[in-house]
Amino acid sequence: MTTPLVEIKQLKKYFPVKKGILGTKKSFVKAVDDVSFSIKKGETFGLVGESGCGKSTTGRLLTRLLEPSDGEIYFENNKLSELNEEQLRRIRKDFQMIFQDPYASLNPRMKVKNIINEPLIIHGYDKKKSLSRVKELLEVVGLNSYHAERYPHEFSGGQRQRIGIARALAVNPKLIIADEPVSALDVSIQAQILNLLKRLQKEFDLTYLFIAHDLSVVEHISDRVGVMYLGKIVEIADKTELYKNPQHPYTKSLLSAVPIPNPKLKRERIVLKGDIPSPANPPNGCTFHTRCPFAMEICKKSVPEFTKIGVGHYAACHLINE
């Protein structure tokens, strides 16, 4: 449990944007800006944040679907950037991805069996056994083996997400990166998928990187949670600690913004002003100072350090240093 399966160090991803009449001026969208965290074997690390905070980009960097601009990713102590393509392909077998949109992430012209079989072909699985493996996987995710002959359009959203999960599980990965896996689903189906993910984790000893915007979902599934804002992690903690004792004003306001299904509960809500600033032109100093209700002079000038508050609890805020 103690050795980290994945370690990310000072990861950065800057997307160049061309500006000016001739496209000569270059500026950058800092989608991920100096992010570091590690995920232990068997745990679920939740990454929360609003749209544009870089949580999905982080997931994509981890699978090397995107090349990082800077920083390092270690997977079981292998430095991913030093691997050649062949080695990378082999190691990719160990981390699979589940996508948000169950309608867009399955090829509509392929039968379910071919969809799930594809990773098996790529990673050189025994062809004779592959069909039985596909059927076994379908059963594991709560579908029936006769579903193998059908096309994605014959399934509902929740069932499609199960197919996506079966595909991810096909090659026995160690890490699953789930990018908003339930946000496109109905409430009752969402609960089914969350329960399924939890069950599979126990059964197959999986490690999850769970990316979502819904704080209640992240709390439910995660062991540790990182909160992202404008390309940076502003707070990391154990989930109970984070939800009981949030330190960063952004975490606090995020938590207070979640509508709770209890009409009698009256809470003090911190409503943030304005929108998230564009990551192409982030504010100086602490990137959150433009919306922070507690912003001070220093916040406009210097970037707060990531400081330790308690056991495994870190936050980047000037208020804490005081």
Add this chain to the structure above:
Amino acid sequence: MTEPLLKITDLKTHFFGDDGVVIAVDGVTITVNKGETVGIVGESGCGKSVTSLSIMRLLQDTPGQVVGGSIEFENKNILEISEKEMRGIRGNDIAMIFQEPMTSLNPVYKIGKQLEEAIRLHLKYDKKRAHKHAIRMLELVGLPRAKQLMNEFPYQLSGGMRQRVMIAMAMACSPKLLIADEPTTALDVTIQAQILELMQELRETSETAIMLITHDLGVVAEMCDRVVVMYAGKVVEETDVITLFEDPKHPYTKGLIGSVPKLGENAEELDSIPGNVPTPYNMPNGCKFAPRCKFAMEKCWEIDPNLIETENDHLVRCLLFQNKQVEVEL
């Protein structure tokens, strides 16, 4: 307060498709009183959006058709009035906000033009006055630099800002009823909190009744006075918001509430509802929820229960709560 503004009685909306008839709304009765916020909760395909489109009479260009029932707005059946009369009500007395702030604004017209169009059409203001009113509305919904925004295109705004523009547009003619169809679903949590706060403010200042269609029970708990739960085209439970969360009766309502992970609760497993929502082509015979219901009895597969008042203003469509009546029928 208790004067009914909108009275939907036994509304039936069917879609006549190539593969047969789809019963989207099957005998829905909902009343919205003046100044009240009524939540309509349900999952996709339960008919909540079709109900709202039926009220607005926006189904003309679809295979959908209202085949029965009545929708009375201020004691006038809006299903029977002419399209011209309806145009006077739509946007003027009843306004609507849609889920997708990205697609509900016209991408090729400036914000100002889109707002002014509605204002000039309904309030018969001249150009100058409409322009002023539009700016005032943008300020009212809390948008910064309202004057500049008038000359901007929708793509230049963020999702939250676009939804504010939609609300400004809907509120521009001070409607008596605002139908909000998943108004915050596409937005981030902090922006959702802003929009909900804005809607609450508007409700207090303008006395507009709101029909809030959503799948988010948290939003319901925060915004609504009364809640209608829909499943497979029917109302399965209706009660005030406190009772709904404290003493839900219908197994579907219970399942929905159990399905939501609650902040700070840390449940090991969620009470999910097994199975899927039935498709319109294979609707069960008896109770529509029976195939997914934990408490389903044999008779549930045969009898489709009626919506019965169990306690004061607490309506439930479930055989568990109407034993007496079942015995009589059998």
